[in-house]
Amino acid sequence: AQKVTQAQTEISVVEKEDVTLDCVYETRDTTYYLFWYKQPPSGELVFLIRRNSFDEQNEISGRYSWNFQKSTSSFNFTITASQVVDSAVYFCARGVLTGGGNKLTFGTGTQLKVEL
Amino acid sequence: DAGVTQSPTHLIKTRGQQVTLRCSPKSGHDTVSWYQQALGQGPQFIFQYYEEEERQRGNFPDRFSGHQFPNYSSELNVNALLLGDSALYLCASSLRTGYNEQFFGPGTRLTVL
Numbered sequence: 001a002q003k004v005t006q007a008q009t010e011i012s013v014v015e016k017e018d019v020t021l022d023c024v025y026e027t028r029d030t031t032y033y034l035f036w037y038k039q040p041p042s043g044e045l046v047f048l049i050r051r052n053s054f055d056e057q058n059e060i061s062g063r064y065s066w067n068f069q070k071s072t073s074s075f076n077f078t079i080t081a082s083q084v085v086d087s088a089v090y091f092c093a094r095g096v097l098t099g100g101g102n103k104l105t106f107g108t109g110t111q112l113k114v115e116l
Numbered sequence: 117d118a119g120v121t122q123s124p125t126h127l128i129k130t131r132g133q134q135v136t137l138r139c140s141p142k143s144g145h146d147t148v149s150w151y152q153q154a155l156g157q158g159p160q161f162i163f164q165y166y167e168e169e170e171r172q173r174g175n176f177p178d179r180f181s182g183h184q185f186p187n188y189s190s191e192l193n194v195n196a197l198l199l200g201d202s203a204l205y206l207c208a209s210s211l212r213t214g215y216n217e218q219f220f221g222p223g224t225r226l227t228v229l
Contacts, residue, residue, distance in 0.1 A: 102164070
């Protein structure tokens, strides 16, 4: 199975610190998408960002930024000036179009705790 | 614009019973996917429905089955429940074409006793 690995189980930071969440993925596909989702205590997965395998340009969206490097199969996610409301579990996922469907493979998640 | 909705919110069943979970996709979406999320784990893909047919399936036994209706809503059925089926079941909807992001519902928490 082609895995998505999030080695950081839990990260604790103080509010206003920057925090980077790591993600490493495996794939034999040339075309795929990578996603970051946030899961607050309520349980609903919230879509944050998407990047396709053809575009390694890194971007910033508000306090969020990401670093996609195909050479190392990594797709890291950074929150700048963290806030208490950022506390949640963050999941990295890989999407591939196969067999007529586009299933997502998720990592095990990183629990982020932002404290005052 | 309503997002993805799921019912019920919580459910308690005993081993051997059968359960049906329901999902209504986000307005304009035609594809529904189901995921199982065990405690402390990432969601695991169960299957995906489009045009009322199962298009792709994850590594789940035949006890897990589903259906999609003409209005794109979907059901997940689990027969002969096991203790290990206790999990949060998430429904996600998306547009069929391309690598569109999947939008998730709040989930159904199933507890099997």
